[in-house]
Amino acid sequence: MDGIDTNTAAGRMVFSMVGAIAEFERSVISERTKAGMAAAQRRGRHVGRPAKLGADQLDYARRMLVEGEGEGEGRAEIARTLGVDPSTLRRRLMKG
Numbered sequence: 725m726d727g728i729d730t731n732t733a734a735g736r737m738v739f740s741m742v743g744a745i746a747e748f749e750r751s752v753i754s755e756r757t758k759a760g761m762a763a764a765q766r767r768g769r770h771v772g773r774p775a776k777l778g779a780d781q782l783d784y785a786r787r788m789l790v791e792g793e794g795e796g797e798g799r800a801e802i803a804r805t806l807g808v809d810p811s812t813l814r815r816r817l818m819k820g
Contacts, residue, residue: 728742775816776808776812776816777806777808777812777813777816781806782816782817784806785799785802785803785806785813785816785817786817788802788805789802789817799813799814799817
């Protein structure tokens with residue numbers, strides 16, 4: 725297929741139309757994805773990334789925070805032990 729010559733009026737028009745069709749298709753894909761995610765949530769399915777920390781790991785972190793109060797074992801060390809970022813641990817602990 726020959727390239728589109730954007731130096732001509734007809735070439736610019738074709739280029740614009742192809743761009744508009746691509747943008748439309750991307751919007752349709754996005755709408756379908758959002759509808760699928762909403763349907764999955766209505767069915768009670770988890771949508772999104774899997775949790776980095778499980779319930780047992782959160783229990784461990786809480787125990788270590790309580791036990792380590794006097795020893796200085798902070799969240800950063802506990803997070804490092806669990807293999808997560810300290811902000812991830814903080815968010816999960818605050819979430820409950």
